[in-house]
Amino acid sequence: MTHALVDLIPDLPKVLLHDHLDGGLRPQTVLELADEVGHEVPAGDADALGAWFVEAADSGSLVRYLETFDHTIAVMQTPEALARVAREAVLDLAADGVVYAEQRWAPEQHVQRGLALEATVEAVQAGIDEGIREAAARGQTIRVGQLVTAMRHTDRWQEIAELAVAYRDRGVVGFDIAGPEDGFPPSRHAGIWRFLAEQNFPVTVHAGEAAGLDSIAQAVHLGQADRLGHGVRIVEDITFHESFDDDGERLAELGPLAHWVRDHQITLEVCPVSNLQTAATTATTVADHPITRLKELDFAVALSTDNRLMSRTSMSHEMTRLVTEAGWTIDDLADVTMTAAWSAFVHHDERRELVDELILPGYQKVEGALR
Known part of the structure; x- marks a missing residue:
């Protein structure tokens, strides 16, 4: 059954919430x-x-991992380059079976040659739109939104948040902060979060990757984040016991923050291959990665890729490794896909349409082939 499922993974509809535009370029x-x-x-x-790119990123250090972006960002400084990268990202994702994706990127990193922030957003959207049209011509359905990101260490958070909100009806679906997590907490610019809440604007925050529980707590309480980028270090607030329950699952005791995140079903955008590269967890294999345990404990887990170039990965690759190394079934894959769909930064009726028209039929088709 495992081999049959692996063969069919490319055919599964996928939802991708955490994918960096500047981390997914084609080498050519x-x-x-x-x-x-x-x-x-x-x-x-x-x-x-x-x-x-893979060797440089595969260092066990998030700082070293981030250095690889010096090269991708350097070549994404013109409208034509931004549009090309965005278009190719859409086509690559669609070819992998992704039906909904959010591409996150930091406009402030793409103004080195004089582009205005607004021009960068418009160039990326032009590329996304072109990619969607080309994918449709190939018989592939995909919807893609921009997640506009502010870099933690450059202190342009308010400006970038206002940019994101200004383009909310022109392709931008949410706001994020990224970059060095440790030492640059959400409290660095506390007022931004009130602004975003007053604008009813969706927020995801990179947290629980390079820093621990304090970072997560600020993201969900001060930042009022709907989702956490990675968030895997929430396991530091969970005690796993040696004893097992009646279903054979290891008993676990959640701390107050872990309870909060699970009780509120704050989505964890988990990227297993990337997490192993950056040592975001103590796990050294996909089999030991906390994504499986967190899902079993009913946390809202969404599977993502992070940076497809640096991790040489795709959604199909992430799913395949979870099936072959962590024993995941098609039900597990459906679970994280549905969680991602219901956590997308689009309106409820649009999520329902995504689930009813693309995800459920796609999974039913594959399940029928497995019988």
């Missing part, structure tokens, strides 16, 4: 764009460059 695109702007990259052909 990096080479071509670098040549256009005179940026030196570490390798001269696509295969070697792709391998370099």
Whole structure:
């Protein structure tokens, strides 16, 4: 059954909530764009460059992982480059069976050649729109929204939040903060969160990756985050016992913050392959990654990729590893897909349409093939 399921994973409809636009470039695109702007990259052909990104990111350090973005951001400084990268991202995701995605990126990192912030958002949206049209011509249905991100350490949070809100009806679906988590908490600019709440604007916060429970607590209480980017370090507020319940599951005792996150079903955007690279958890294998235990404990878990280039991953790859290494079934895959769909930063009726028209029929088709 495992082998049959793995073979059918590419056919499953997928929902991707945590995917960085500047972390998903095609290696060949990096080479071509670098040549256009005179940026030196570490390798001269696509295969070697792709391998370099993975090796550089696979260091066990989030700081080192983030350094790989120096090259992708450097080649994404013109409207044409931003549109191309966005278009190709949509096409690559659609080819992987993704039917809904949110692409997060930081406009402030793409103004080095004089672009206005507004121009960067518009260029990315033009690329997204073109990608959606091309995917439709290939018979693939996908919807993609922008998650506009402020970098924690550059202190432009209010400006970027206002930018995101200004484009809420022109492709932007939510706001995020990213970058160095430890030392740059949500309280650094406390007023921004009230502004976003008053604007009724969705928020996700990178938290529980490079910093622990205090970071998560600020994200959910001060930031009023609907979702947590990664969030896997919530396990630090869970005590796992040696004894088991009647279903054979290891007993666990939740602390007050873990209870809060689970009780409020704050979605954890979990990226297993990336987490192993950056040592976001103590796990060293997908089999030991806390995503499985968190899901079993009824946390709202959504599976994501984080950075497809640096992790050499895709949604199909993440799902395959969970099936082959952690024993996941099609029901487990359906569970995280449905959670992601119901956590998408679109309105309730749009989520319902996504579930009823794309996800459920897609899973029913694959389940029928498995019988």
